[in-house]
Amino acid sequence: MSPPLPPLQPITSRHITTLPELFLTALSICCFLFPSKSCPFPFPSRPRRFLKISTMSLPPHILKTHHSHSFTTPQSLSEWLKPRLSSDSFASWGVKPGTKNVHNLWLELAEGETSIDDSIPPVRTVQVVTVRVIDKHNRVLIETRQELSDGxxxxxxRPLSEKMKPDETPESAVYRAVREELGQIIKGSVGDSENEGAVRIVPGSYQKKVEERNSASYPGLPACYVLHSVDAVVEGLPEGEFCTEEEEYRDCEENWRAMAGEAVSVKKHYWEWVSADSIKS
Structure with missing residues (x-):
C-alpha cells in the first residue's frame, strides 16, 4: 500500500515569483552572458554632469578644465582649443587688430584670472572689478582707448576695469586697479593698504551683475563676465584728457616671463571725463 500523500499547504505570497522579479532575473542572466556594450538590455546610465572647477583653487603650474586637461604650455592650450572653436575665429587671435593671442589666455589661466569650461565652444569666465571714478563736477572717468604692444x-x-586676482575681494581689486592704471599720474599716493592713499569708495555704491557675450579679445570664444562695480573718488587726477602707461605682466611669475613676451600687452591707456548722465547703467 502506498504511503499517504502529505497534506496540501496553502499558497502564500512567498511562493510566488512576480513578473518584475522574473524580468530582473532574466536581465541579470543576459548581462552576465553578454557583458559590457554587448548586453541587449543595458541599464540606463545617469546623465553626465560637469562640475565647474575654478583655476583659482588649483596649483599654478597645472591648469585644468572640467575633464582635467593640463595646459602646461600655450601650445597645449592651443591644441585643446582648435577642435572646439571656429578655425577662422581662432586664426584671427593676435592677428586682427585689437585682439589678443593664445599666450594671453594661457597667462590669464596661469594667474587664476580666468577659468574655462570644457564645452563646444568653451566658455571663459572672468571676475571683473569696474570702478566708476567720479569728480566734483558729476563726471565719470572713461578709458576711451588702449594702445597695444603690437602697434x-x-x-x-568704459570706466576703469580690471580682471580680479584669485581670492581677491572687490575692495582690494579697486585699490589695485587704481594703483596700476592711474597711480603714476595721481599727485598724491595710492597706498597698498585699503585704508590709505587717494582712493575713497562711495558707501552703498557696490553692485554685482553677470553678463554673457562674445569676447572682443578672443573672437569666437563666448565669455561670462561677473562684474563687481563701485563708485569711487580719486584725488589728484587731471581735469582734462590724459594718458597713462602700463607695463602689463610685470608682476607675473618668473618662469612665465617668456610667455608674457609673446603675449599682446597694453602699453598706454587714454582717459577722458564725461557727464555721468551720459553713462548707461
Missing amino acids: SSRDRN
Whole structure:
C-alpha cells in the first residue's frame, strides 16, 4: 500500500515569483552572458554632469578644465582649443587688430584670472572689478582707448576695469586697479593698504551683475563676465584728457616671463571725463 500523500499547504505570497522579479532575473542572466556594450538590455546610465572647477583653487603650474586637461604650455592650450572653436575665429587671435593671442589666455589661466569650461565652444569666465571714478563736477572717468604692444589700438569707452586676482575681494581689486592704471599720474599716493592713499569708495555704491557675450579679445570664444562695480573718488587726477602707461605682466611669475613676451600687452591707456548722465547703467 502506498504511503499517504502529505497534506496540501496553502499558497502564500512567498511562493510566488512576480513578473518584475522574473524580468530582473532574466536581465541579470543576459548581462552576465553578454557583458559590457554587448548586453541587449543595458541599464540606463545617469546623465553626465560637469562640475565647474575654478583655476583659482588649483596649483599654478597645472591648469585644468572640467575633464582635467593640463595646459602646461600655450601650445597645449592651443591644441585643446582648435577642435572646439571656429578655425577662422581662432586664426584671427593676435592677428586682427585689437585682439589678443593664445599666450594671453594661457597667462590669464596661469594667474587664476580666468577659468574655462570644457564645452563646444568653451566658455571663459572672468571676475571683473569696474570702478566708476567720479569728480566734483558729476563726471565719470572713461578709458576711451588702449594702445597695444603690437602697434594696434582698440576702443574701450568704459570706466576703469580690471580682471580680479584669485581670492581677491572687490575692495582690494579697486585699490589695485587704481594703483596700476592711474597711480603714476595721481599727485598724491595710492597706498597698498585699503585704508590709505587717494582712493575713497562711495558707501552703498557696490553692485554685482553677470553678463554673457562674445569676447572682443578672443573672437569666437563666448565669455561670462561677473562684474563687481563701485563708485569711487580719486584725488589728484587731471581735469582734462590724459594718458597713462602700463607695463602689463610685470608682476607675473618668473618662469612665465617668456610667455608674457609673446603675449599682446597694453602699453598706454587714454582717459577722458564725461557727464555721468551720459553713462548707461
